[in-house]
Amino acid sequence: MNEFVETLLSLTWHEPRSSYDVVIIGGGGHGLATAYYLATRHGITNVAVVEADYIGSGNSGRNTTIIRSNYGIPESIRFYRHSQVLYDRLEDETGCWIMHATKGLIWLAHTESAMRAERARCQLNNAMGVETVLVDPVEIKRLCPQIDLSGGGRYPVLGASYHVPASTARHDRVVWAYAQGAMERGVHVLQQTTVTGLLRDGDRVVGVRTNRGDIAAGTVMSAVGGDVTTIASYAGVRLPVRTHPLQAFVTNGYSQGFGPIVSDTELLCYISQTARGQMLIGHEYDREQSYSRQSSFQFLQANAVKMSYLLPFVRNLRILRQWTGRCDVSADFSPIMGFTGVDGFVITTGWGTWGFKAIPAGGEQMAELIATGRTPEMIAPFALDRFAADHSMADQGSTGTR
Amino acid sequence: MRFALDDQPVDYVDGDSVAVAVLRAGQHPQHGGTLCLTGDCGNCSADVDGVPFTRTCLTPARPGLRVRRHPAVGAPPLRLDPPANPVTSPSQPEVRVQRVHADVAVIGAGTSGTAAAEEARTAGRDVLVLDGDAGDDVVGVYPGPMVVVRRDDHVLHVHAHDVVIATGAAELHPVCPGNMLRGILTAGAADLLRARGVDLGRTATIDLADLARFDGADGRVTAVVRHDGTSEPCDTAIVTAATRAPRDLLARMVDDPRVRVVGPAAQRFDLPPAPVDGVVCPCSKITVEDLQGVWDKGFQHIELVKRAALCGTGTCQGGVCMPHLRAFVTDRSGEPAAPFTGRPASRQLTIAEAAADVHLDAFRRTALHHEHLALGAQMDRFGGWWRPWHYGDAMREYWAVREGVSLGDVSTLGKMIVTGPDVVEALERLYPTTIADIRPGRSRYVLLLNERGHVIDDGMVCREDEHRFVLTFTSGGAASAEAWVRDWVETWNLDVRIMDRTVSLGAINVTGPLAGELLRRVGVEEPPRFLQHRHLSVAGVDCHVMRLSFTGEASFELHHPVAHSVELWRALMEAGRDLNVVPHGLQALFALRLEKGHVIIGMDTELDTTPRRIGMEWAVKMDKPYFVGRTSLGRTEPLPDHRRLFGYTMEGPAPVEGAPISVGNRIVGHVTSSFTSPATGRAVMLGWQKHTPFADTVTIDGRTATVTPVPFYDPEGSRARA
Structure with missing residues (x-):
């Protein structure tokens, strides 16, 4: 077995x-x-x-299995931080291997207004005991050497908030x-x-x-x-x-080589590498409301082009499987x-x-x-x-x- | 003709696929496993020209190809170096996209596909046949319906009225001990290789029903062993089966009445005998033992077996394992197991192929963009536009506004002309402020609310005459302003004409105590008074001059035809040279307005900010019979409210924007804007309190801050009126 x-x-x-x-x-x-x-x-x-x-x-x-607590209001930060703590203990408590791995989350900012929002996030997170720090492009490159800091010449990276305890689990x-x-x-x-x-x-x-x-x-x-x-x-x-479809996809599985979770505050897409080596890529939910679970090609196109700007190495990866869930948005x-x-x-x-x-x-x-x-x-x-x-x-x- | 396999040359014959050439050379594209050579499995996939997981059976051999086998254990490497620039490197051509439309797209050119195509043609319909044998590699059938196809040198997007899936059925792979050896072929693969003149050596053909195991040595098959114990030595084992499996992945991934499945792809075939031993899912190397393991642990549903054992989640997406997995679950549960969910992609396209020919929105630039660059501006995107953030020294720009004169490019403001007999009525309904008593030549600050009573924008209403107004909106709000105004006017059926002039008019803000002096030098003898506006010639350019103040100093917004922006800007810069005029960017502007306590919608406000939460009830006339948002405010205003944006001051440097605001040990809110204000000698801030009772003294950045009425600077407003 x-x-x-x-x-x-x-x-x-x-x-x-x-x-x-x-x-x-x-x-x-x-x-x-x-x-x-x-x-x-x-x-x-x-x-x-x-x-x-x-x-x-x-x-x-x-x-897309991301566990984080870098929220913007105290009530949410407290709740999600508590959830992170429970996740940290879950394998010990249940004896089940959930493939829990702490990876850190880089939230990229491309504009001064986005930087302002990330600065605020770091302030409030730290005040609530959550480790989220503002990082500059040099530090981003150290955390994730694969990033194109020019954003494909289109989305230059000004900085990011780095949420240290962010993790994933299967x-x-x-x-x-x-x-x-x-x-x-x-x-x-x-x-x-x-x-x-x-x-x-x-x-x-x-x-x-x-x-x-x-x-x-x-x-x-x-x-x-x-x-x-x-x-x-x-x-x-x-x-x-209201209910919107939310789509995601994975590539084929490759050897481990991409450490952090990278997310983009403007392009609203995110990527991490799973324990099986697949690159897992998600996106904001579909604008249209629907109960459908059908995946669209338009989603794939938009996400593919955005990821190519931020992480050019993904261009040669093969898309294995797409899927769709339903988001209930209040x-x-x-x-x-x-x-x-x-x-x-x-x-x-x-x-x-x-x-x-x-x-x-x-x-x-x-x-x-x-x-x-x-x-x-x-x-x-x-x-x-x-x-x-x-x-x-x-x-x-x-x-x-x- | 040769290409490279793991850096060793491989000869091929014209017309060979990479897989055929590799087999011709006595090798295997992976390290073993049954080959079908028709794309149904993933057992021939390898790294081709730097792209792993490429099906070599579908890749024509070409001189100079670099083929690299995936490692025997573990996954191919994640190449983190970016591929070469497609513009400069011929080995990384930009992926081309071709879009075609058809009445009917038929996927498959076999018997059923050909019949479906013929039937549609006879009915006079325009038919496109997608033929795998001709190199059409179908990625998916998507809602639309839309069919995405990989071809050798481009990606085809097919938009069809109807789609017929006629993909036929696939040969079964054997599941038994030894099935990952080299030298095992399906009957179809053997036929193909023989036709290509590949020497298969001594062959043994065996039916799946009779097959017990393969024996091998050094990773290569040496004999087939039957259930009856007999064994037949061979170099190549050829596996036949009485049944097949529908190629129905495309059919399972879409639910659309205009997608039809015909022929064997829609047929129910008998399942093979439940597998007893061996690898079921070659992509993920999942064995029968693994399936039994998860079954015994209670994962007794085909989807749970798939997810728990990870069977069917590899390159072939169940192409090989589905019939065996179904046979396993059917056998153990005693009930027929349906296939697990089908999802795109049927064939793996690269991210570059998915991204091909996709273009994101352009960012807008004002007519003065190059003026700003020439002045050394650091540009930033704000509200969908590129705008100067600063020109090297935001504090110098700040002081120019406070003590001298400065120019700001405010071309990005929303600008709209509204006219007509019903215009006053329309504006009274659109805005919570009184409009009717604005006299011609005067203007008034307004909030814009949505139906929920939340502040969505602000701006100025300038009255020109009885039936003509000019409205302004924020840069961020401009994009949706026209639709907002127009849709409401249509809803109310009022006689109002609307012209959005956001991009046809430029606007330059001349601000500072010397602004009037600068305007005099460019021909404005009598500039408008505070909150008035006039049409004037400025440096020979026809301008609509609005006097207001966001910065706290005398300010004149010069709205003008965008073709004259550069001319006007240069004339003002030139005329103000000895006044030390400098332009100011957003960074200085945000600081200047903060000293005045002006809220920036979207920056200081939130999704659900009502006027009273930002202390602007004065801009809402609840005694008006109607305005957009009134009903909602009527409901929520009497409720106790626990949120308020306040101004604060404290000694010392300003805290970081976003700093928490505490009362005792409790975080009650955060700072939305902050600035170490030279004009007041204190740190000035705007920030939320979200718990009642609201405190007069709070802690920010470990220091005591005091709630302070805004404006912090020039509370009487004498400078703006000067």
Whole structure:
């Protein structure tokens, strides 16, 4: 057996029951992590995670695996930094190898206004205990010798913010680590189970209707991506969320040779080398809203030309595979976590392009919310009612979108 | 004719592919593995002319090619040196793109493809046949539908009404012990090599159903061994099979009613027997043991098996392993396993090929661009334009504005003429400020709000006469201003004419206490008074002169036909020579306006900034019956607000922009703009507080700063009016 196979831990499948304390809709990172933390931190194991396809089939298996906390508002920095810390411990805690590697993230700036934004980012990050430092072109060249500092003669590099603790992990393995840990403790994960409605008792949500029958639940949590507005509508909850496709691609696998993660604040594209040696390249989400998962050639063209400007060596690499996920983007580009105003129905959504890095903290905090019935302080700013209260968490500049 | 394989010469015969030539020379393009020689697998891929993962069976042999085998263990090197400049190096030609349109694009020129093409032609449709044998290497079928094709010397983008996928079926590769030896061919590959006159030595032909294993020595096959225990010695093993596998990757990657799949590509073939031992996925060297390993660990879904074992994620994208993987999962689960998801690219194009013929937006330059360069400007892109950041010494430019006279190129401002009987009504609805009482010849500062009540831009409204106004917008807001104004006017069905003059008018800001003196020298006897505007001849150029002040000093914006920008600029520079006129860049401008406490939209504001959050309720007349954003402000203004942009001052040098603002141990916000202000002798700042109650004293950069009303400089505004 090769090492990828050998190092996997076993998944323990269960026969479904008709009733659980908690039913989590969506067997991706957030859903499984919530189940894991319910089991490990709160001793709540009478939990089912229902998944329409197979675990990790949604955005958890379609992202570009970057873990960072270089955000622009304190509430976000605190949350994502906490997630980084949980990621750092995840392999030890679960015994699962998630191929976690700290690489550092270079956010390139090409204009004085971009430099200004990166300077501000460094200031606030450092004040919050997050190591993000402003680096000049000489230092950038040292960190990433492959960069063309002239940006192909078109996007000269003025500097960058360098987020030292940025890391990557194998997305599938994060999903499986949480799945394995939860299932081992008795959590049921039900694949090929599509939620088609919510069971109501008066105003309260008391379970889910699925293609395989009804399942009763004390609490229902939606952790779905892409179809979240549909699920929420079953509970009569309106969400300020729109859905855009997000595309990425990998090249064939080459020997290791590209250390950092490089991202561009203006061109909105990013690149890193995976543990398998592939160059993994992503981009801002598609401008058009859609639920489609079809990949486009236009995406490939735009990204290819931008990367050729920044890192000319990529021109000769071959594009192996493209794919597309769905981003749920909230009105303020921050996530929505917590109560919905409907008893028995809680939600974690609005994960846009930034959900992967948030899996541990999002899961841990939602588990605490479900277990205690109270909103933990760390995620209180991200409650759904912030929009009605005109108290949004606007931080688009930190999301790699525009 | 020869090319180089691992730096050794290889002879080839005209018409050989690289793979055929390599086999003719008794070698293998990799270190072993079954070869199909039709592009279905990745077992012949090698580094060709510096590009690894090139299918050598699809690469015509050419003199001088440099072919390098991938390492036997591990991946080919990541070459970090950039490829040669395509302009200067003939070995790196710029990739050409050809775009074609067709009623029907048929992928495949076999029996079913030919029939589909014939049928479409008979129906009078324009048909393009893409034939792999003729060198059409189809990368993908994308929504549109659009077909991307690699060809020997260019990339073809096919835009078709309908696409027919007629890619046929592929021969099966054997999965058994020894299947990564050299000397194993599919029947099709053997036919091809024989036709090319390649000596296969002693051959043994065996059906997949009978095959137990290959025996070998020194990495080369020596015999085939059947399930019945019999063995047949050979130099070349030829594998046949009763079944095939649909070439359906292109079909699986697109979901479009205008894409049709015909022939064997759409056919359901019997699966081969479940593999027992050997390499299933040669691209990633995944064995049956690996598949069994993940299955036993609970990964019991074809997508999970693929992802856990990484089977089918290499060059051939499942071309080789799919039937065997499906057979494995079907056998273990007892239910027929569908193929895993198909994704582009079917054939690996290089990033250079994907980037070919793509051009990003150009950045705009003002008419004075070369004047700035000649004056030594450090240019920066701001709001989509190249603009002077400084001319070598921003503080010198600052002092020229405060104490003398200076020129600024503000051609990038949005400029719009609006006229018509309903123009006042339209502007009253567009802006939260009162418009009707602006007298001709006067102007007023305005905010622009979106429907959500958030500030999206600011500018000036200048009234020329009863039914004619000139509007200005910020450089960043200019690009969307015309559509914004026009769309609202159309929505309201008001009789208003709009002309966007952003790029047809240049604008030069003459600012400083000596600005009036400089204007007198170029023929302006009576410049307009503060917040007034007039049409005047300046140095012989017809100008619309607006007097306002962003810098805090007397300022005259000279809006003029862009063809005269250089002439006007030079005349002003010349006339001001003994006044020591210098131009100023954005860096000085940002400092000057900060001393005046002027907010820059997008720099000091955020996505959801309402007027009261920046202390500008005075620019919003909620007693107006309607303006864009009023409904939203009506809802949110009564709510408690926890955000406010304040001015701050403190002793000592200015903190870095972005510095956190704290109250006690709590970070309550950050500095959006800062400057060590010589005019006030203090550090001056704008910055957010996002927690209530708002504090009068805060900590910035470890020092105490005091909330201070703006403007910091000349609060009475006497200098701007002087």
